[in-house]
Each structure stands twice: as structure tokens, then as C-alpha cells.
Amino acid sequence: MTERLERNLQHRRQVLRALLWITVIAGIIFALININRGVYLLAALELIYATFAACLLRIVGSTRHLGRWTIVFLLPFFCIMEVALLLPQSSFTVFTWIQTIPIISYLLLGKRGGFWMSLVFISLGVVAFNVRYVTDDSLLNLAVIANVGFSSLAVMLFSHIYERSRDDNERRLIELAGTDSLTGLANRMRLGETFRNLRGQADRSNTALSLVVLDLDHFKQVNDRYGHEVGDSVLQRTAEALRSRLRDSDLACRLGGEEFALLLPGASLEQAAGLADELRMRLEQTPIDAGRDTITVTFSAGVACLGEDGDSLSELLKTADRRMYEAKGGGRNQVVAAGQQYALSKPESILDKCSE
Structure with missing residues (x-):
């Protein structure tokens, strides 16, 4: 998620930078044209805003408040478009700039912000156009209103559909990138990302965060004896068992092969070991x-807790993995946490119970 937000931020920086350059160049050109035409108010506004855009160009690549600066830039920018449309000396072609509002808004503000910004300024633009250019011919008025209104609505609608589709596709791709295809559990990449978020929450609220690493016992013998199709069924059944018991805030992850991990916010070492034993x-x-x-x-499992056993995911994985191998060495089918063994039923091979 963090990487996704960073990519979105960089994308919006690039779009805003392009818009600022267009504003600087077009603002100077149109200001000179309007000075020659005697439209001094509009020329002054264009020069002022070109200067403002030039100043923003210096900080747009590094500011930590890109969203705020975007709003600060767009609101007056769109207002100037509306004013230009109302001025008696202006041309009706100014309305072509009004119709760029949805595209600019959705690119810079996203789906929700883009919708409201577009709705407000497109509505004002249509009203301003009708006030400025409507004639006395009622049928012609109807045609003008219909053309302007529906064309503006179409631009806004297409922009909204595009942004929603892009957002959904990006979310889906990120979800697939963080999901194990066989079991549907999270993979190691999402484990790392989720750990960073949960660790921050645990630090702020002074709560526990535990990690369980578990490995299926004698799984290679299942594949060798029954084939990989049955082996895949075993992995999928394990994933279902993990999902059925965990809370929404917990994360079940397949690390690879027959090895899984559980990330348990708010669970102490003892609570995490008890949950692993129940599973x-x-x-x-x-x-x-x-x-x-x-x-x-x-399965055999090892448990580690943030703070007691390490402060990073790699440290917790290393400790939990070592304890998991202690459980393997102690006869399998058990959970080990901080030297504390949760003694369980008589250790048996995964194949010892076949054909009972």
C-alpha cells in the first residue's frame, strides 16, 4: 500500500508539473494577446497566475503537502476560467478550457475529489456560458444549452469512468501481487508491508505483536506418495483452516512451499502460541x-514477539524459524515459544495416520 501511495504521488507530481508549465507559457501568451486587445483585467489575472505557477514549479517536486498545494492552485485557476468566460470582450472559445476541468480534476485529485471539483466548476461553466452567449431565439437557446450541457457531461462522465477503472485495476493488480495464487493467502511481500503498518500501530499504542512460523510435517512424503495434486489440496486445506480461525486484523501468509506465517496484532507470545496450538x-x-x-x-510451529525477540520482521522471522526447527527436532506436531514447549499429542508422521 505504501508503494502504491508513493506511485500515485509521483504520478500526480508529474501531472501538476505539466499543468504548471502549460499555465506559465499559456498565461504569458494570452496576457500579451489580451493586453493588445485591451482586456486588461483578464491579462492581469493571467500574468499573476503565470507567476504563481512558476513559483510552484520550484517546490512541486519536493513538497510534502502536494494535495494542499494542488487545491490551492486549482481553485483560483478554475475561477479565472469562469471569470474569463463572463467578460464581455472574451471569446466563446474560452469554454474549451472549461471542458478540461474534469480531466485535470480527476488526474490530480482522484475519483472522489475529481468528481466534486468537476461537478461544481462544470455546472458554473455551463451557467456562465448560457448567461454570456444565449440569444433570444428560444429554440436556438435550447440547442445551445443541450450542446454545452451534454458535451460537458460526457467529458465529466468519461473522466470519472476512466479514473474509477484505473483505480480498480491498480487495486486488483496490487492485490494479486501480494497474494499466493494457490492458497489465496498473502505472500511474503504483503507480509512485509503489513508488518510495517502493524509495527507502527503497536509502537503508538504500546500493544503486542506476535509472529508464528509453521511448517507442515513430512510434506515431501505426501507429494512423493500421492502426487502434487494431493499436495496442493493439503496446502489449500491448511490455508482454509488458518483463515477460519483468524480475526480480520490478523494476517495469514504462505512464505513458500509448505511454510506459513501468521501475523497477530495485539497477541502476546503466550496468546499467539495458544492460537497456533488450537490451529x-x-x-x-x-x-x-x-x-x-x-x-x-x-505442523510444527515457532513463535516470536515484537520487542522480546526482535524489532524487525527479519529478526522475528529468524527467531520464529529457529523455534519451529526446535519443534521439528523435538518430535514435530508441536509449538515452541521462547523455550516453552506446548506439549501436545504423541508426535506422529503425516503419513503414519494414513489408511486408519
Whole structure:
């Protein structure tokens, strides 16, 4: 999510920078033209705003308040367009600038901000155009209003549809990039991103944050004996068991192969170990059909807690992984946390319970 926000920010910086350059160049050119035409008010506004745009160009690449500066720039910018449309000496072609408002708004403000900014200024622009250029011919008035209104609505509608589609597609691509395709769980990339967010929350609220690393016991033997299709079913069943017990705030992740991780905000080391043990028992009590046989799945797990076992994800993963191997070495089918072993049922191979 952080990377997505940064990409969006850089995209909007580039769009705003392009708009500022257009404002500087067009502002100077139109100011000179309007001075020669005697439209001094509009020329003064254009020169002032060209100068303002030039000043913004110096900070747009580095400011931490890009959203605020965007609003500060756009509001007077669009107001000048409306004023220009109302001036007696101005040309009706000014309205072509009014119709760029939805495109500019959606590119710089996103779906919600773009909608409201467009709605306000497009409505004002249509009203200003009708006040300025409507004739006494009622049928002609109707045609003018219809042309201006529907063309403006079309530009706004297409801009909104495009921005919504772009936003949805980007969200979907990010979701796919952070999801394991086989199990539907988060992958290691999303684990890292989520940990950064949850760690900040844990620091601010002084609450616990625990990590569980678990590895299925004797999983290679399942693949060798029953094939990868059954092995995939075992992984998917494990993922379902993890999802069914976790809270919305928890994160279940597949690290790779038969190794999984659980990120548990607000859970102490003991609470996380207890949850892992409950998941272990639940999975063990749900055998998987493999033709004429049934497979009982078990796992070994290690638990680590933020602060006690490290301050970074890599440190917690290293500690939890070491404890998971302690559980493996102690006979499998158990959970180990800080040297504390949650002694469980008699350790058995994942294949020992086949065909019971």
C-alpha cells in the first residue's frame, strides 16, 4: 500500500508539473494577446497566475503537502476560467478550457475529489456560458444549452469512468501481487508491508505483536506418495483452516512451499502460541481424502514477539524459524515459544495416520 501511495504521488507530481508549465507559457501568451486587445483585467489575472505557477514549479517536486498545494492552485485557476468566460470582450472559445476541468480534476485529485471539483466548476461553466452567449431565439437557446450541457457531461462522465477503472485495476493488480495464487493467502511481500503498518500501530499504542512460523510435517512424503495434486489440496486445506480461525486484523501468509506465517496484532507470545496450538489441533482433526487413504495433517510451529525477540520482521522471522526447527527436532506436531514447549499429542508422521 505504501508503494502504491508513493506511485500515485509521483504520478500526480508529474501531472501538476505539466499543468504548471502549460499555465506559465499559456498565461504569458494570452496576457500579451489580451493586453493588445485591451482586456486588461483578464491579462492581469493571467500574468499573476503565470507567476504563481512558476513559483510552484520550484517546490512541486519536493513538497510534502502536494494535495494542499494542488487545491490551492486549482481553485483560483478554475475561477479565472469562469471569470474569463463572463467578460464581455472574451471569446466563446474560452469554454474549451472549461471542458478540461474534469480531466485535470480527476488526474490530480482522484475519483472522489475529481468528481466534486468537476461537478461544481462544470455546472458554473455551463451557467456562465448560457448567461454570456444565449440569444433570444428560444429554440436556438435550447440547442445551445443541450450542446454545452451534454458535451460537458460526457467529458465529466468519461473522466470519472476512466479514473474509477484505473483505480480498480491498480487495486486488483496490487492485490494479486501480494497474494499466493494457490492458497489465496498473502505472500511474503504483503507480509512485509503489513508488518510495517502493524509495527507502527503497536509502537503508538504500546500493544503486542506476535509472529508464528509453521511448517507442515513430512510434506515431501505426501507429494512423493500421492502426487502434487494431493499436495496442493493439503496446502489449500491448511490455508482454509488458518483463515477460519483468524480475526480480520490478523494476517495469514504462505512464505513458500509448505511454510506459513501468521501475523497477530495485539497477541502476546503466550496468546499467539495458544492460537497456533488450537490451529494445530483443528487441522489434525480434519483429515484429507486421498483416494483410498486419508491424510492427517500436522505442523510444527515457532513463535516470536515484537520487542522480546526482535524489532524487525527479519529478526522475528529468524527467531520464529529457529523455534519451529526446535519443534521439528523435538518430535514435530508441536509449538515452541521462547523455550516453552506446548506439549501436545504423541508426535506422529503425516503419513503414519494414513489408511486408519
